[in-house]
Amino acid sequence: MCELLGMSANVPTDIVFSFTGLMQRGGRTGPHRDGWGIAFYEGRGIRLFQDPVASAESEVAKLVQRYPIKSELVIGHIRQANVGRIGLANTHPFVRELWGHNWCFAHNGQLADFQPSPGFYRSVGDTDSERAFCELLNRVRQAFPEPVAGETLLPTLIATCDEFRRHGVFNCLLGNGDWLFTFCSTKLAEITRRAPFGPAQLKDADLTVDFQAETTPDDVVTVIATEPLTANETWTAHLPGAWSLWRRGECVARGQVPAA
């Protein structure tokens, strides 16, 4: 299995604190030694850092920690390989262009007997996760050849994720620069931080940050991860079948499909 990390904020925010916690699980407090990746949206562009080595030992991961990149939308992932060799092509998150936007996807779980017929988007690597991302984009593109709002896509995204989870476990994060979509098959947890901000203590590293000192009263920052990253805050767990859509730190739509 793997760990997911997503962030949606209404102001460019650095995710070093949460990333520091997550990367400890990449070989130190967790078994996810088979690579990691994190994508930061920057305007319409996307900055993707990946390494097929354990995040706790990755030179590139150290750079990401040393060099705080501020973004309003971030998707990160650390990997424990189950399907697919260890290598860059099999390292999440995956990115494709659709409608002139960068779409970014990361998956936690495993899909059995999942071989969608090749469509426009095709896998570069050999993971079930990338196949799922390509199939999802192929369906979106078929249903909507021209750009539509995330809200309009929801029925397609939800039905597709609900179908995929019937092949196994399918917790995922999907973003296109404007919005962040999440689907919970077994585990996801969220926290939205807004004024009054307080201190937060990482579970996985001896690190505390006082968000009060790093934020303005108007900041709204939501973090979504497979497991809560902090010990002294209350995270909200998503139930199986729960989906949510985020924009600029706020949840703009959410719901739940019946258990698979």
Next chain:
Amino acid sequence: MCELLGMSANVPTDIVFSFTGLMQRGGRTGPHRDGWGIAFYEGRGIRLFQDPVASAESEVAKLVQRYPIKSELVIGHIRQANVGRIGLANTHPFVRELWGHNWCFAHNGQLADFQPSPGFYRSVGDTDSERAFCELLNRVRQAFPEPVAGETLLPTLIATCDEFRRHGVFNCLLGNGDWLFTFCSTKLAEITRRAPFGPAQLKDADLTVDFQAETTPDDVVTVIATEPLTANETWTAHLPGAWSLWRRGECVARGQVPAA
């Protein structure tokens, strides 16, 4: 205008030496202050480092220099903005997936009155370069829905590049992990290093490397750039209209179309 750097090698090779020379031109010995990027193929995956700031001052560029990444195919670019704002989305090289391969493109020059009709691949940013890349891929995809060898693509690639250069200046590097294609509209220069290897002295920085100490007798490494990067070696200049196809360091096809 911009500077291009490409490498094709028969063994994973680090390009730190050439990259060090190139990045000096990003704000130090050259005027190209508007961003830089470099893509390293790693198996079927691609590692893309970019920064919309001058390469000579880029933290990420310093990482790339500190942390030699070995690859058989590299495409790099430093930018002096002419069309398109300064920003990550307008920073070369550009990457798209086609046939389950990562295609990578960088362009030197400027195209006037160039507005191809939007096809399957669309620009994320607003440069003439990315529009040219998308149009090129749209034509390749239309002509070849399924994978073919680089040699089979040559007529399409050459005719398209020849057409594009009629809009202005179109020196470009295109790679898909298996091969590197180049087209010279005004300037490109190549050098192939093989045994016996000797020392090389950068033009743009006080740095010499003794390739003898860093290679094996079987290594073949070709570097292609808009301007020669070393002072003590003989580079071969490409003539306007010259194209070439490289695989594992060796030129597998080359030719020239009549002057535009």
